[in-house]
Amino acid sequence: MTSKWVRQVQAQRDYTVDWRFISLRLLNAHLDYDAHFPVGYEDGHTAGLRLLRVASAVREQHGREAVGRFYQAVSGKIFDLPPEQTEDGAGRGRPEFVRPVLEALGLPATLADALEDTGRDVEIQAETDEALSLTGKDVGTPILHFQPPTGVAFFGPVISRLPSDAEAAQLWDHVVGLASFPGFAELKRSLRELPQLRALGVSEEEAGTTEDWHGGSRRQAADRG
Numbered sequence: 001m002t003s004k005w006v007r008q009v010q011a012q013r014d015y016t017v018d019w020r021f022i023s024l025r026l027l028n029a030h031l032d033y034d035a036h037f038p039v040g041y042e043d044g045h046t047a048g049l050r051l052l053r054v055a056s057a058v059r060e061q062h063g064r065e066a067v068g069r070f071y072q073a074v075s076g077k078i079f080d081l082p083p084e085q086t087e088d089g090a091g092r093g094r095p096e097f098v099r100p101v102l103e104a105l106g107l108p109a110t111l112a113d114a115l116e117d118t119g120r121d122v123e124i125q126a127e128t129d130e131a132l133s134l135t136g137k138d139v140g141t142p143i144l145h146f147q148p149p150t151g152v153a154f155f156g157p158v159i160s161r162l163p164s165d166a167e168a169a170q171l172w173d174h175v176v177g178l179a180s181f182p183g184f185a186e187l188k189r190s191l192r193e194l195p196q197l198r199a200l201g202v203s204e205e206e207a208g209t210t211e212d213w214h215g216g217s218r219r220q221a222a223d224r225g
């Protein structure tokens with residue numbers, strides 16, 4: 001959702017956006033997924049890493065602008081289709097998922113071979129480490145870096161509703177204002193609405209159910225049996 005908002009602002013302002021890499025699978029490599037996350041998170045994070053390998057190949061062979069188009073197309077296929085048309089977590093990391101995306105963008109379908117290229121994990125880990133060096137380690141995604149390389153970076157904002165174009169610019173100005181204030185560090189709550197994403201069963205006309213999140217994932221209900 002945050003990436004959609006950033007594109008709204010980019011269309012209104014004279015901004016250049018460089019879409020960089022951060023992998024939650026690499027970030028959480030030291031954790032036991034079964035103990036720390038709901039069922040399915042490991043498959044989703046692993047598929048995300050595999051797709052980042054393809055994004056790395058896209059950037060290497062076709063430039064940074066192509067990465068933005070690839071990211072938007074992949075995100076749309078994951079989040080903007082109804083649940084019955086959406087691949088499960090593991091399915092998103094398969095060649096048959098990513099090849100049609102590449103072809104629709106006019107990119108070679110052979111870039112899907114990078115799904116298995118673990119050698120690209122070094123680059124992805126380096127960019128993940130770079131992002132955390134700007135914010136500290138107790139964060140997740142998204143991370144925005146304003147006016148790089150010297151500007152400040154923050155985790156967030158995490159938003160569940162897509163603003164109108166006017167609201168998007170206003171929200172951006174507020175976020176930049178906070179980020180620009182010396183000494184500002186955090187503004188947070190763990191109660192979140194499910195985002196307005198068709199894959200989650202929430203349309204653009206409704207608000208998602210409010211849930212309590214912890215450590216980047218929905219809290220598990222206590223077993224009272």
